[in-house]
Amino acid sequence: MNTAPDRPLTRNIHRGAPHFDIAAYERADGYRAVRDTLGKTDPAAIVHMVTESGLTGCGGGGFPTGLKWQLMPSAAQRPGPRYFVVNADEMEPGTFKDRLLLEGDPHQMIEGIILSAYAVEANMSYIFIRGEYVTAIERLSTAIAEATAAGLLGENILGSGYNLSIQVHAGAGRYICGEETALLNSLEGHRAIPRAKPPFPQISGLWGCPTIVNNVETICNIPHIVRYGAAWYRSLGINGGVGTKIYGVSGRVNHPGAFELPMGTTLHDMIEHHAGGMKTGYELRAVLPGGASTAFLPGDQLDVSMTAQAMAAHGTRLGTGTAIVLDDHTCPVGFIANLQQFFARESCGWCAPCRDGLPWVERILKSIEAGTGMIDDLDTLAEMTGNLGPGRTFCALAPGAMASLQSGLRYFSAEFTRHIETRACAWT
Amino acid sequence: MSIVEAQPALDPTERAEIRNLIGHYPTARAAAIDALKLVQQRRRYIGDNLLAEIAHLLGLPAAELDGLATFYNLIYRKPVGQTVILLCDSITCWITGRDHLAQHIERRIGIKPGETSADGRFTLLPIVCLGHCDHAPAMMANDVLHGNVDPATLDAMFDATPLP
Ligand SMILES: Cc1cc2nc3c(=O)[nH]c(=O)nc-3n(C[C@H](O)[C@H](O)[C@H](O)COP(=O)(O)O)c2cc1C
Numbered sequence: 397m398n399t400a401p402d403r404p405l406t407r408n409i410h411r412g413a414p415h416f417d418i419a420a421y422e423r424a425d426g427y428r429a430v431r432d433t434l435g436k437t438d439p440a441a442i443v444h445m446v447t448e449s450g451l452t453g454c455g456g457g458g459f460p461t462g463l464k465w466q467l468m469p470s471a472a473q474r475p476g477p478r479y480f481v482v483n484a485d486e487m488e489p490g491t492f493k494d495r496l497l498l499e500g501d502p503h504q505m506i507e508g509i510i511l512s513a514y515a516v517e518a519n520m521s522y523i524f525i526r527g528e529y530v531t532a533i534e535r536l537s538t539a540i541a542e543a544t545a546a547g548l549l550g551e552n553i554l555g556s557g558y559n560l561s562i563q564v565h566a567g568a569g570r571y572i573c574g575e576e577t578a579l580l581n582s583l584e585g586h587r588a589i590p591r592a593k594p595p596f597p598q599i600s601g602l603w604g605c606p607t608i609v610n611n612v613e614t615i616c617n618i619p620h621i622v623r624y625g626a627a628w629y630r631s632l633g634i635n636g637g638v639g640t641k642i643y644g645v646s647g648r649v650n651h652p653g654a655f656e657l658p659m660g661t662t663l664h665d666m667i668e669h670h671a672g673g674m675k676t677g678y679e680l681r682a683v684l685p686g687g688a689s690t691a692f693l694p695g696d697q698l699d700v701s702m703t704a705q706a707m708a709a710h711g712t713r714l715g716t717g718t719a720i721v722l723d724d725h726t727c728p729v730g731f732i733a734n735l736q737q738f739f740a741r742e743s744c745g746w747c748a749p750c751r752d753g754l755p756w757v758e759r760i761l762k763s764i765e766a767g768t769g770m771i772d773d774l775d776t777l778a779e780m781t782g783n784l785g786p787g788r789t790f791c792a793l794a795p796g797a798m799a800s801l802q803s804g805l806r807y808f809s810a811e812f813t814r815h816i817e818t819r820a821c822a823w824t
Numbered sequence: 825m826s827i828v829e830a831q832p833a834l835d836p837t838e839r840a841e842i843r844n845l846i847g848h849y850p851t852a853r854a855a856a857i858d859a860l861k862l863v864q865q866r867r868r869y870i871g872d873n874l875l876a877e878i879a880h881l882l883g884l885p886a887a888e889l890d891g892l893a894t895f896y897n898l899i900y901r902k903p904v905g906q907t908v909i910l911l912c913d914s915i916t917c918w919i920t921g922r923d924h925l926a927q928h929i930e931r932r933i934g935i936k937p938g939e940t941s942a943d944g945r946f947t948l949l950p951i952v953c954l955g956h957c958d959h960a961p962a963m964m965a966n967d968v969l970h971g972n973v974d975p976a977t978l979d980a981m982f983d984a985t986p987l988p
């Protein structure tokens with residue numbers, strides 16, 4: 397039971413079996429890291445260990461977690477309330493990894509929060525979870541009650557002198573709430589509009605206090621890093637990756653699903669071996685490797701390993717690590733139009749290029765799909781990918797939207813042109 | 825133009841629960857979403873008079889609370905049916921045939937996205953990826969998640985739901 401697991405995040409998650417309550421979780425060595433650490437290890441030592449582990453944020457941005465924590469002033473430098481916020485908003489189309497962790501092992505989430513909040517010296521934590529995740533909300537609430545009854549949350553936890561409360565805050569649905577500063581506005585009871593950065597949340601976050609926002613999966617790694625060490629964590633990765641990652645595949649594959657694999661597993665391995673390959677009669681044309689905000693990888697480049705560095709070298713991003721497969725029975729123009737419909741609807745409306753540009757992009761794509769597009773529309777679309785690209789808008793929503801469009805215009809230019817010339821979609 | 829009747833005022837229990845929610849946060853307005861959801865859970869939607877009452881309890885102008893309520897997808901400011909069907913329209917569900925499901929819904933109970941059936945049983949709304957893409961197409965019906973949805977799933981639901 398005490399040997400280091402090679403699939404730490406999902407070690408307690410077994411298909412078809414009930415999730416662990418606190419007793420089962422503790423029998424499986426759970427809360428061991430909390431018991432060994434609180435009041436015994438200096439918070440700064442945990443931050444150091446997380447930095448050494450090479451853990452990077454799993455919410456889509458890939459920022460080094462230890463560095464993010466170091467950028468928060470210490471409690472001695474900056475007395476007053478400090479917050480640790482869990483980003484469980486998971487609304488990136490094609491992404492279903494945090495749900496697995498939240499429903500599958502809620503106590504792992506709670507243990508991760510206790511250790512992370514202790515490391516950054518926060519006494520209050522909010523779990524910002526999308527309102528649709530009703531099962532996860534219920535399980536987290538039960539887990540918090542169980543942990544509180546066991547003295548693992550509340551005042552003077554295990555006699556360590558450390559206090560922590562966790563509150564679950566269920567959102568009311570809007571993709572932009574996942575952007576960390578919009579999330580903070582939403583939590584404060586404002587419209588979810590991103591804030592200007594700097595100041596970063598570590599300096600001025602929730603109610604102006606130092607705040608860390610981390611993704612569910614990022615935090616679930618912490619108990620294991622604390623328990624087994626940074627070197628062990630790094631050794632789990634392959635092909636230049638560190639640790640493990642919850643990858644996933646959806647679309648017309650035989651076994652769509654989420655899989656915990658060594659960070660650095662190739663896209664090909666994931667699709668062919670873990671997702672069972674394409675369904676009979678379908679061929680893979682391209683992949684969005686990490687959710688709707690990542691650029692297409694064409695089908696002949698699947699040998700790339702799923703690390704941030706390798707993905708960047710191929711002109712795309714790791715994103716959330718959950719891949720969406722475009723098959724040969726699906727119209728690429730319709731595929732991209734669907735993505736842009738999502739982004740146009742979910743734009744928060746704060747800055748004009750995104751608010752006005754995305755609906756325009758959506759309209760053009762829908763007209764091309766319907767056979768009423770003009771050849772000039774392709775230039776307009778290409779121009780929009782520049783106007784809404786990185787650095788042109790207030791937050792990363794619009795540049796994320798442009799990733800699939802820009803790469804799609806390049807890889808599927810023949811299909812775009814054919815729709816316009818034949819005034820029809822060959823797939824309908 | 826259809827006239828929407830005012831809903832009954834908040835009862836003492838609802839008021840007490842909203843005050844309790846406010847106690848969970850450093851500021852009253854942070855409880856706005858929780859309060860709207862609490863009331864909506866019982867009343868199905870937040871009409872103007874309820875909005876004004878909730879705003880008063882939170883110490884916010886009604887227009888400001890309206891700005892919040894309309895910003896978020898899951899707060900309904902207009903009447904909805906007994907069962908709200910949230911049919912995912914994001915990418916993987918689109919690939920796997922969610923448009924055919926929407927057509928089936930229209931054929932069976934005569935509603936398009938955003939509409940409520942004449943008998944008041946169902947409202948159909950599009951929803952962003954439900955994080956159930958490995959079981960696409962997915963939908964939620966009154967807080968219950970369904971995966972691998974096909975016309976038979978929908979028919980079973982239509983046939984089993986009584987008139988309100
Ligand atoms: C439009 C938009 C939506 C986002 N949605 C999410 C989300 O649902 N969950 C998440 O963890 N991060 C999301 N992010 C990233 C967060 O802003 C932030 O980087 C992340 O929560 C930081 O945690 P990490 O460092 O642990 O990844 C989103 C970013 C943008 C721009």
Ligand code: SF4
Pocket residue numbers: 572590742743744745746747748750751789790791792793794
């Ligand atoms: S880029 Fe879009 S989502 Fe981001 S702040 Fe501007 S309008 Fe809002």
Ligand code: FES
Pocket residue numbers: 489490491912913914915916917918952953954955956957960961962
């Ligand atoms: S795309 Fe429909 S559940 Fe994810």
